[in-house]
Amino acid sequence: MKPVPLLVLFLGVSFVSAAWGQQPTGKCSNDWSEFHRTNMQRWDPCEKVLNVKNVGNLVLKWQSDAGGSQAAIVNGVVYVGSVGGTVSALDASTGSARWTSKTYGSVYSAPAVADGIVTLAR
Amino acid sequence: MYALDAKTGAQLWSYTTDSSVYSSPTVANGVVYIGSDDFNLYALDAKTGAKVWSYPVAVSSSPAVAGGVVYAYASDSNLYALDAKTGAEPWNFNIGGESDSSPSLADGVVYVGGAKVYALKASTGALLWAYQTAFGDPSGSSPAVAHGVVYVAATVDIQHNHQGLYALDARTGAKLWSNHLLYYGDSPAVANGVVYATSNQRVYALNARTGAKLWTYKNMPSDFLIYASVSNGMLYVGDGRYGQFAFGLK
Numbered sequence: 158m159k160p161v162p163l164l165v166l167f168l169g170v171s172f173v174s175a176a177w178g179q180q181p182t183g184k185c186s187n188d189w190s191e192f193h194r195t196n197m198q199r200w201d202p203c204e205k206v207l208n209v210k211n212v213g214n215l216v217l218k219w220q221s222d223a224g225g226s227q228a229a230i231v232n233g234v235v236y237v238g239s240v241g242g243t244v245s246a247l248d249a250s251t252g253s254a255r256w257t258s259k260t261y262g263s264v265y266s267a268p269a270v271a272d273g274i275v276t277l278a279r
Numbered sequence: 280m281y282a283l284d285a286k287t288g289a290q291l292w293s294y295t296t297d298s299s300v301y302s303s304p305t306v307a308n309g310v311v312y313i314g315s316d317d318f319n320l321y322a323l324d325a326k327t328g329a330k331v332w333s334y335p336v337a338v339s340s341s342p343a344v345a346g347g348v349v350y351a352y353a354s355d356s357n358l359y360a361l362d363a364k365t366g367a368e369p370w371n372f373n374i375g376g377e378s379d380s381s382p383s384l385a386d387g388v389v390y391v392g393g394a395k396v397y398a399l400k401a402s403t404g405a406l407l408w409a410y411q412t413a414f415g416d417p418s419g420s421s422p423a424v425a426h427g428v429v430y431v432a433a434t435v436d437i438q439h440n441h442q443g444l445y446a447l448d449a450r451t452g453a454k455l456w457s458n459h460l461l462y463y464g465d466s467p468a469v470a471n472g473v474v475y476a477t478s479n480q481r482v483y484a485l486n487a488r489t490g491a492k493l494w495t496y497k498n499m500p501s502d503f504l505i506y507a508s509v510s511n512g513m514l515y516v517g518d519g520r521y522g523q524f525a526f527g528l529k
Contacts, residue, residue, distance in 0.1 A: 189468075189508040189515075192303035192341040192421075197384040199423035204470035206512030206528070212473050212484040213494045215514060215526040222522040227303070227506035228515040231285070235515060237523050244281070246288060249513060252525055256288035260281055265519065266303035266341070267506065269311070274291060274325055275283045276311045278300035 188231045191269035219252030221245075227267035229275075238264025238277050246275075280304070280313055280321075282328060292328030296321065302381070307344040307363065312351070314338020320351050320359070322366060332366035334359070340421065341381035343389070348401065350382045350389050358382060358391055360404060370404035372397070381421035381466070383429075385449065390429050392417030396445070398429070398452060408452030412445055421466035423474070424449060425487065430474050432465045444476055446490060456490035470509040477505040482516050482526075499524065 185203040186195075193199055207215070223245035224237030234255065235247040240263040246255040262279035269276050280294040297317035304313040310331055311323045320338045322331040336353035343350045348369065349361045356378070357371040374393025382391040388407060389399045396417050398407040412433040420432040429447045444467060446455040460476070460483060467476040473493065474485045480501065484494035496516075499505060503519040514526040 187511040189510045191305055192381060193305065193343055193383060195307075197343040197345050198425060199383060199421065199466065199468050200425035201468070201470035201509050202425070204509055204511070207471055207473060207509065207514070209472045209486055209493060211528060214529045215484065215494055215496070216529050217496070217524060218513070218527040219525045220522060221525075225503075225505075225517040225519045225522045227517045228508045228523060230508055230510035230513075230515065233511075234285070235523065235525070236285070237517060239522070240519060244283060244288070246285070247523065249510070249525070252523070258283055258288040258290065262299075265301050267508075267517075269304040269306045270285055271306040271325065272309070273285045274306075275285050275288075276304045276306060276313075276325065277281050277283075278302060278304055278313055278315075279281065 190229050190231050190271060192227060192267045221247055221252040221254070223247055223254055223257065224264070226264055229268045229270045231270045236268045236270055236275050238266070238268055238279070240265065242279070244268060244275065244277055280311070280323065280328070282311075282325065294321070294323055294328045294330070301339045303341040305342045305344050310363065312342040312344055312349050312363075314340065314342060314351055320349075320353070320361070322349070322363070334361055334366045334368070340379050343382045343384050345384045346401065350384065350401070352378050352380055352382060352391055352393075356393070358389070358399070360389075360401070372399055372404045372406070379419050380417065383422045383424050385424040388449065390422040390424055390431075390449070392420045392422060392431055396422065396429065396431050396447060396452070398449070410445070410447055410452045410454070413457075417445075423467045423469045425469040428455060428487065430467045430469060430487070432467065432476065444474070444485070444490070446487070458485070458490045466506060468507045468509055475507040475509060475514060477507055477516060482507065482514075496526065
């Protein structure tokens with residue numbers, strides 16, 4: 158078997174320790190939970206999948222008439238409001254609705270999701 | 280205002296304002312901040328819906344909250360900075376005209392679109408810089424801020440169809456790049472070196488550093504209130520009339 162060069166081993170260890178080093182902060186959340194995101198910047202600093210090189214390969218995965226407000230995404234659930242007067246929780250990967258509630262009025266703006274509570278305006 | 284259980288959708292509370300609410304709520308430290316056309320900015324307890332305070336200005340954009348201060352643009356052309364706990368008014372700044380821009384915050388600086396793009400010191404309201412866009416004004420756009428760059432769209436100029444997205448140096452306000460894609464006062468979103476913007480039934484992904492177009496989706500059914508969010512490899516675009524569109528990699 159070919160011996161593993163020491164440099165590669167060293168790099169491997171430093172990558173692992175860098176990754177571990179990031180874990181205690183544990184704050185890089187991929188959620189976009191309200192209009193601005195919680196950093197108030199409309200910037201997701203934790204996105205790792207989409208990048209400059211692969212974003213050209215985006216395709217429409219699903220479409221839902223459940224709601225056309227800006228989406229709030231938390232833990233794989235997409236919260237949307239509709240002009241028809243509903244708010245819905247959709248599965249992020251399939252778009253299928255987990256629940257839909259009436260709001261008795263059109264929802265134009267993004268819901269905000271925090272501490273297990275969805276707040277929205279109509 | 281409604282509050283629902285995120286798991287079940289059961290209504291927890293509602294709070295009735297005297298007029299429609301077009302702004303998105305912002306939640307910080309258990310308090311919901313929301314503007315209303317009834318000439319009040321409200322702070323409500325997120326668990327109970329009880330009013331914590333209100334401040335008598337009409338706000339139709341989404342407040343930003345950081346460091347115990349709420350920043351909200353009001354229809355009297357002022358950006359207000361209010362104590363998040365009490366609603367007391369530390370400062371306000373006139374941004375020279377009506378705006379739907381929701382202020383953004385990064386590194387102690389507030390960015391907001393009005394007659395110009397303004398950068399204000401968050402603690403005092405002191406003007407750091409102002410940038411005049413070439414076509415129209417940026418009053419409909421809520422800036423996005425990432426890696427020291429402010430991304431903002433100028434509002435529509437129907438006669439000339441000259442609108443664009445601008446990338447400005449967050450520290451100096453110097454223009455880094457701009458393009459002339461069609462935008463309707465759009466509020467861009469940024470993630471991992473890509474700016475997402477929507478306009479004229481289209482969705483764009485642009486290189487955040489250069490402004491180069493990386494991807495275009497041309498088939499949004501309408502141009503009514505479309506906004507993008509990004510999370511975990513998916514791009515979500517809401518179309519006010521036709522629902523939610525979710526994009527992912529092939």
